[in-house]
Amino acid sequence: DAMVIQNPRYQVTQFGKPVTLSCSQTLNHNVMYWYQQKSSQAPKLLFHYYDKDFNNEADTPDNFQSRRPNTSFCFLDIRSPGLGDAAMYLCATSRDGLVTGEQFFGPGTRLTVL
């Protein structure tokens, strides 16, 4: 089945230790997104790739970076995680851009920062 896969599902890191979360998709969608969702809050868009074009949200901290080496994979790098970065990180895809179509979400990676 076509899907969005996130690995790992649970990630524990130490304060200040770089961490990478990964996302892959078999939908062959053009757009991939990363969201941060803290407990009992709405998902917050961090950035998205339309094909190879990177689009950063204005209020996304510099501590968060992303890479998309090919259509199928997208990575979220947190360079120096702080306690406030503990959250669920959701990857999503859509066939077209932001204003047009539905998004398909992965199951999320829950990040704990010790």
Added chain:
Amino acid sequence: SQQGEEDPQALSIQEGENATMNCSYKTSINNLQWYRQNSGRGLVHLILIRSNEREKHSGRLRVTLDTSKKSSSLLITASRAADTASYFCATGDMRFGAGTRLTVKP
């Protein structure tokens, strides 16, 4: 920043009852989407309504959109325990509201 705002924040009903959730947004939109999220999981797309549509149905779901009031509602009819989840609206630029936590008691 948030675009949509849902109310109520939490809703508890009995199985078989209808559940209505409301969403308000601030700027012009091309479309509005509703998503469901089970606890600790990813979001599942429920329905998309375009700005030139007023009402849309999908199974037990009914969504309305009033662009003059910048508001939308999601109605779930004949609710089931499996409908227990958080429901979010999202505007076309994927700004999510805070969500409504729905609990359906068997």
